[in-house]
Amino acid sequence: MYDFTACIVTYNTKQEELKKIICCFQKIELRFKLWISDNSEKDELRKFVEEFLDDRIEYIFNNSNGGFGAGHNVVIKRLGSEDTKSEFHLMVNADVFFEENTIEKIVEYMRENKNIGQIGPKIYGTDGKVTKSCRLLPSPVNLIFRRFLPLKSVVKKLDYDYEMKWYDYKEIIDVPILSGCFIFVRTDVLKEIGGFDKRYFMYMEDYDLCRRVGKKYRTVFYPEAEIIHEHGKASYKSRKMMLLHVNSAIKYFNKWGWFFDKERKEKNRECMKKYKK
Structure with missing residues (x-):
């Protein structure tokens, strides 16, 4: 059995x-298995990955781009068989990197706290600044309408609570939404909720998954572990990505509720009451 996949x-x-x-x-000392799930049109990465000559790493060519969640679901379906059993599973972006002992810290903390379903590390940008990666559950105003508001002061006010700008990212807290660039979950929890919802092609699949985990288990921000994320907010840099983001947001609110979402109100109120100073 692997410590994590x-x-x-x-x-x-x-x-x-x-x-x-x-x-x-390759610097991790735990027993693990890593899959590279390739959604590209050509399997040009196969030869590159095989050059590492590491039996812990396996390349999968999907021969189509079904989206971020679909690429992960290919691997999630494999988890649980005799040769792929693991305690935890990590879904991480290619533009993330981390120092030695980072994963070991997370595994140790998860083992000490059995009621945690998903955990997220502190994230830095390449500029050395902490990324405000924790979120409350979003409303349509936070994700859709704000993009079309001309007044920056109004947008800034809307973002303050939703992006938890009042939080200093120093203490361990339970949070409604964790960043999707580094999703670390218990494998049995991931199998229980069924992986990613395939209705999302790109964007919001991480929010949806985190919310489903949070219905039954703790979702925890753990600043003792740190990673660096090189890219971010691509939807703000490209019209195409922005439209994909809006489309996924519409699917998210169709599923969870637009303006009448009791769970959203309760979860957000609980988080702010407990941690907002």
């Missing part, structure tokens, strides 16, 4: 970027 979904990912995160995994 992991998956990186790629789509026309640069080899240098992928090499950096694979090297991070």
Whole structure:
């Protein structure tokens, strides 16, 4: 049995970027299995991955781009068989890297706290600044309407609570939504909730999964473990990505509720009452 399994979904990912995160995994002392789930049109990464000559790493060519969640679900379906059993599963972006002992810290803390279903580390950008990665459960105003509001002061006010800008990212807290660039969950919990919802092609699948985990288990921000995320907020840099984000947000609210979402109100109120100073 593995201590943890992991998956990186790629789509026309640069080899240098992928090499950096694979090297991070190769320094891990725990027993693990890593899959590279490739959504690209051509399996050009196969030869590159095989050059690492590491039986802990396996390449999967999906021969189509079904989206971020679909790429991970290919691997999630494999989990639980005799040769893929693991205590935990990590779904991580290719543009993330971390220092030695990062995963070990997370595994140790998860083992000490059996009621945690999903955990998230402190995230830094390449500029050295802490990324405000924790979120409350979003409303349509937070994700859709804010993009079309001309007044920056109004947008800033809307973001303050939703993006938890009042939190200093120093203490361990329970949080409604964790960043999707590094999703670390108990494997049995992931299998229980059924992996990613396939209605999302890109964006919001991580919010949806985190919310489903949080219905039964704790979702915890753990700043004792740190990672670096090189990219971010692509939907703000591309019209195409922005439209994909809006489309997924519409699917999210169709599923969970637009303006009448009792669970959202209760979860957000509980989080702010407990941690907002």
